[in-house]
Amino acid sequence: QKEVEQDPGPLSVPEGAIVSLNCTYSNSAFQYFMWYRQYSRKGPELLMYTYSSGNKEDGRFTAQVDKSSKYISLFIRDSQPSDSATYLCAMSGSSASKIIFGSGTRLSIRP
Amino acid sequence: EADIYQTPRYLVIGTGKKITLECSQTMGHDKMYWYQQDPGMELHLIHYSYGVNSTEKGDLSSESTVSRIRTEHFPLTLESARPSHTSQYLCASSESRFGAGGYTGELFFGEGSRLTVL
Numbered sequence: 674q675k676e677v678e679q680d681p682g683p684l685s686v687p688e689g690a691i692v693s694l695n696c697t698y699s700n701s702a703f704q705y706f707m708w709y710r711q712y713s714r715k716g717p718e719l720l721m722y723t724y725s726s727g728n729k730e731d732g733r734f735t736a737q738v739d740k741s742s743k744y745i746s747l748f749i750r751d752s753q754p755s756d757s758a759t760y761l762c763a764m765s766g767s768s769a770s771k772i773i774f775g776s777g778t779r780l781s782i783r784p
Numbered sequence: 785e786a787d788i789y790q791t792p793r794y795l796v797i798g799t800g801k802k803i804t805l806e807c808s809q810t811m812g813h814d815k816m817y818w819y820q821q822d823p824g825m826e827l828h829l830i831h832y833s834y835g836v837n838s839t840e841k842g843d844l845s846s847e848s849t850v851s852r853i854r855t856e857h858f859p860l861t862l863e864s865a866r867p868s869h870t871s872q873y874l875c876a877s878s879e880s881r882f883g884a885g886g887y888t889g890e891l892f893f894g895e896g897s898r899l900t901v902l
Contacts, residue, residue, distance in 0.1 A: 675826075677826070679826075681824050705889070709891075714895070714896075715895055715896075716874050716876070716893025716894050716895050716896055717827075717874075717891070717893050718892075718893065719890045719891065722890075761826075761827070765889070771829075772829075772889070772891065773826075774819075774826045774827040775826055776824060776825055776826040777824070777826070
């Protein structure tokens, strides 16, 4: 069993829709939860991070962590074509030295 | 914008050749990493370094080797390339520390080196 599971998609939604991306994990020691965005032919870049459980909002993006269910989500409101990318969840323990990535969900926003 | 650079971006090479993928960062980060990424698959850590003269193998077994003689430079070498080495290789760096502002272990990635071995 993989430590982090992520639906690879692809996910295609119309512009303006609310997008929900999710990951599940098995290691209860994970404390830092991150979302990276990767555009085609580019390296991933950090979009958001959350420590422990709870919500974090940044503009149109909201990250949620439910440690009791070992489930994290990223919501994108008012989605734009420029949001089309692969979104990778990532997580690490208290030392933050070892980061485990999900396989990424490919998202396409249709104009 | 992250100041981490990888060369070459694309490389097509024959079996048995020796190749070196270059990675340099100008942020003074102590930690550097090499990940392997195949389409639709998660990033796999193949090597990491926490400072000069410090290198460790990652979770995914790899026939490649790395060196860290200077803080800013972390090259990856394959002595004899094979078709199974065909993949995208991503270099990253970080300054993992925990301050009052919270998590600062952000990974800064280069744009990747796409290797094809014929």
